[in-house]
Amino acid sequence: MGSSRRTLAVLYSLRSVMILASLLAGLGAFILFLEFGEATGLTWIDVFRAVLILISTMWLAWGAMLAFVGMTSRARPPDGVDDAPIRGRTCILMPVYNENPRESFSRIAAMETSLREIGDPAEIHFAILSDTRDEAIAAQERAVFRRMVEECNGVGRFFYRRREKNTGKKAGNIQDFIMTSGAAYDYAVILDADSLMEGETILTMIRRMEAEPQLGLLQTLPKIIRAESHFGRAMQFSASFFSPVFARGLAMVQGRTGPFWGHNAIVNVRAFAQSCGLPELKGAPPFGGHVMSHDYVEAALLARNGWIVRLDDDLEGSFEEGPENIVDHAKRDRRWCQGNLQHLRIIGAPGLKPWSRFVFAQGVMAFIAPLFWMGFIAASIAAPLLVTPPDYFPVPGWPFPQFPQSAASMAISLAIGIFGLLFLPKLLVTARAILSGEARRFGGPVRVVLSTLWELLLSSLTAPVLMMFTIRSVLEVLMRRDGGWPTNNRGDGILQWPEAVAASWWIIVAGCIGLFAAWFLTPELFLWLLPVGVPMILAPALLRWGSLPSRGQLMITPAEQAPGRVIQLYDAVLTRWGVDAQSSIPVVPLRLPEKDGLKA
Known part of the structure; x- marks a missing residue:
């Protein structure tokens, strides 16, 4: 009993530390963002964007914390399991x-x-x-x-x-x-x-x-x-x-x-x-x-x-x-999105463990988090249209003012959110694999480093496209459009150019509008938004290329x-079984004895 209580105490402490660390990361990004806005005077749009950064950073920090905690120990089998004969059916x-x-x-x-x-x-x-x-x-x-x-x-x-x-x-x-x-x-x-x-x-x-x-x-x-x-x-x-x-x-x-x-x-x-x-x-x-x-x-x-x-x-x-391509991945994600948002109806069910409710909230957040990122980008671009003229239009006749704090705040957001909470955990996993010798199972240290960098590049290029598919899925659910349960495509998955364009033309439109608006409304953000906007404009090419067979020697697995x-x-x-053969053995129906009247 004492050992069980100690285990629970350690578990609760670990959960508390992880939640607190994620919260502090979000608050740190929130405060740092506002610090850069104080020089020119804060407006409601700055506070609104800071709140979006807080929520997004907390979510990214939670994922990073899982990696940091996971690196503190090795997976091992549970105690008390032997090779005794199996009794059950x-x-x-x-x-x-x-x-x-x-x-x-x-x-x-x-x-x-x-x-x-x-x-x-x-x-x-x-x-x-x-x-x-x-x-x-x-x-x-x-x-x-x-x-x-x-x-x-x-x-x-x-x-x-x-x-x-x-x-x-x-x-x-x-x-x-x-x-x-x-x-x-x-x-x-x-x-x-x-x-x-x-x-x-x-x-x-x-x-x-x-x-x-x-x-x-x-x-x-x-x-x-x-x-x-x-x-x-x-x-x-x-x-x-x-x-x-x-x-x-x-x-x-x-x-x-x-x-x-x-x-x-x-x-x-x-x-x-x-x-x-x-x-x-x-x-x-x-x-x-x-x-x-x-x-x-x-x-x-x-x-x-x-x-x-x-x-x-x-x-x-x-x-x-x-899935072998982004479109099939997005179709599967659409079903998961609808299912996870459905959990909003279940999260308050009586008797559930608090941690189960937390897991439901995590599942919902996994799909709505991109809305916060997109909201932050959109609010940053549209800031001149959302605040009073005296704040942002000091020079008569100049409709496209500069925001000294905007570029810095965007840089901070990208540095914390992308490098600190997305790239850093993967780089640490790579370093750990090299030091422990685990990298040998993936082709050796050099190949592991190159594979990690290549994966980071690919994930960076595809992230804006995947984000748009996720946002569309969430909006469709909120508009009460049922996505159904489509059959998974388990073929070769190669997308032809017409399929790639048909699946992503709207992403191209969104990327063009976003960059065009940034160029005229907030030109100092334009360069910072290129890593998001350019992959959106190139979405058909990314979809098509991603579906093609890979001939490289990177990303080898055990x-x-x-x-x-x-x-x-x-x-x-x-x-x-390349050619189906008929057999004389009849199909055996699934008719098994009903014992104890088990009911689900």
């Missing part, structure tokens, strides 16, 4: 929705083979939970499933079920499984259609669940693999090189109230059934209807019922694939240099 769930059956099902076959090669007697089944609406794809699913069952000798272990109605999307799909078949299992590993996990990783997750009876959900940190485009490889490198440090900080600060990202995680089925029934929110989408970002809510509901939700960032062998066994198995199965 596990089902690995893969929900699919209009996916390529050959690609998604071959991942299941690879994971099953990886488990079989280990030879552990644990009872593990696999279930394909189809929400596919396209009849042609559904027919392919059944054909590929028959082949998978035949090759893996999977009768009685492999199950396929296609819902007539995809009520509740993925969350409803999982809930349907829990209600009809969940009682047959103790644990469920939840995947996405692009998820891939080593057999040893799956067994380790099960053992950790059995070692901690109160553990309701165990989340891994998936690494992105198989990226081929410039944009995709930048995300892949970032997920493998930078993300583990940020995840370490997240795991330390969230403790027993950890995250759930909807996939590559294992749940205690009974805990999930007792805690995670999701209501349909009143009203129409986007703020009403089914809960879209269900994973955050399910983690909060488990924590509310006293279950532990934990991120074990030491677990390797957990993989996923990412999974590329030494692919894990399950990745090799996946490649082999995918090649073998």
Whole structure:
């Protein structure tokens, strides 16, 4: 009991220090900004911009603090876990929705083979939970499933079920499984259609669940693999090189109230059934209807019922694939934006842990933060039109005055926000990797330094474009436009010039208007705004170039240099299934015994 109290005291202290440090960073930027305005006299627009800087800096500082905390320790396995025989039954769930059956099902076959090669007697089944609406794809699913069952000798272990109605999307799909078949299992590993996990990783997750009876959900940190485009490889490198440090900080600060990202995680089925029934929110989408970002809510509901939700960032062998271009990334972000803003309806739900409410607020802030940055830029440009003439029009007939403090304030904002809170953590992670020898796994110190600089350059160029897509997503939700649940594009992702222009012409217009206004209203800010405006004007070129295959030797990841066994198995199965073969084995329906009447 004493050890548990000390652990909680350390956790609460860490949270308090991080929140206080983020607040102080914001206040520091706020005060520094106002200091430069006092020389010429403060106006309401200066105070307004300072408030925007305060909020934006606090948000950036929180992300930086996760990295700084993550660098203070190394991920390590929890105590008290041994190699005892696994007692419980596990089902690995893969929900699919209009996916390529050959690609998604071959991942299941690879994971099953990886488990079989280990030879552990644990009872593990696999279930394909189809929400596919396209009849042609559904027919392919059944054909590929028959082949998978035949090759893996999977009768009685492999199950396929296609819902007539995809009520509740993925969350409803999982809930349907829990209600009809969940009682047959103790644990469920939840995947996405692009998820891939080593057999040893799956067994380790099960053992950790059995070692901690109160553990309701165990989340891994998936690494992105198989990226081929410039944009995709930048995300892949970032997920493998930078993300583990940020995840370490997240795991330390969230403790027993950890995250759930909807996939590559294992749940205690009974805990999930007792805690995670999701209501349909009143009203129409986007703020009403089914809960879209269900994973955050399910983690909060488990924590509310006293279950532990934990991120074990030491677990390797957990993989996923990412979007290959900015447009596909923005489409996925649009869905997340709607789901996270929906949490404004849930954040005040009774009984939630305070930290769960804080996580909801973080999720909302992740999407509205760009509005504050854009508001600061717009207010800085439009300042001459927003204040009284005596303040800013001292010379008759000269409509475009100089603001001595504006350029300095913009420089301060960029220095603190961009370099201090975005670049510095990544540079420190790079230095840490070189000193610890971790850089060898990414091609050596020289290649790591060049890869980091290249990633920083790419992220700087694409950040204004991504910011505009995010702002549009938020505005669409606020205008009550439902974005739906579009199918993920898992192809090569190459964008043709007409597609790139059609997706970003409005960004070009916004960039031209912004720079034009700055040139005439606040010319001293023009040069400072070029890093934002020029990428916006070049948006089609960035979209097109980012989607093209990368031929360079930078941004190498360990999974590329030494692919894990399950990745090799996946490649082999995918090649073998290049031409679908029919099998005489019939589709096995997902009809499992209902025990104890488990209801989600």
